[in-house]
Amino acid sequence: MGDMTFTEFQAELLLHLGNRNDIDSYKGEWINRAYLSLVSRKQIYGVPLDFRFHGVETSGTKSTVDGTASVDFPTDCIVPTKVHDGTSDNKLRNIDWDEYIETTGRATAASEAAPRLWTSYESKIYLSPTPDAVYVLTIYYRKRPTALTGSAVTALGAEWDEPILLLAAIQS
Secondary structure (H helix, E strand, C coil), X not given: CCCCCHHHHHHHHXXXXXXCCCCHHHHHHHXXXXXXXXXXXXXXXXXXXXXXXXXXXXXXXXXCCCCXXXXXXXXXXXXXXXXXXXXXXXXXXXXXXXXXXXXXXXXXXXXCCCCCXXXXXXXXXEEECCCCCCCEEEEEEEECCCCCCCCCCCCCCHHHHHHHHHHHHHHC
């Protein structure tokens, strides 16, 4: 079986939910929500997602500002996955938000240097140490997929149709 279209997703979801006739207006939203939920997760039920969703992986560049510890996500970014400092030719190591918060000396000009660590929070990427100059960062990320309608198929491939369908059924 090939990629399921959005219309086929809706019919399958209806079957999973017992052919109820009171959910027609919700099916499409549930499917698109499950699709977005899947591609924006870093783990599923405690299992880290350390593989790539090729259809929604891309990259973009952002430049730091001297003395500013963060840069905004690229416009269509929902989950940053890697950050590379092209100016220093250095792959930055990802840390969790708590570790970033516990980093001392972030607010002092004396501790500014080329960033080595990064974390994300809301729609920003935070760097440590705080940049002491302009650095061009390449941000690798999962982009927001286009919402499904009509005969559209996901950008992920047929192998992800069933997980999206089941996630829609669970979340509904």
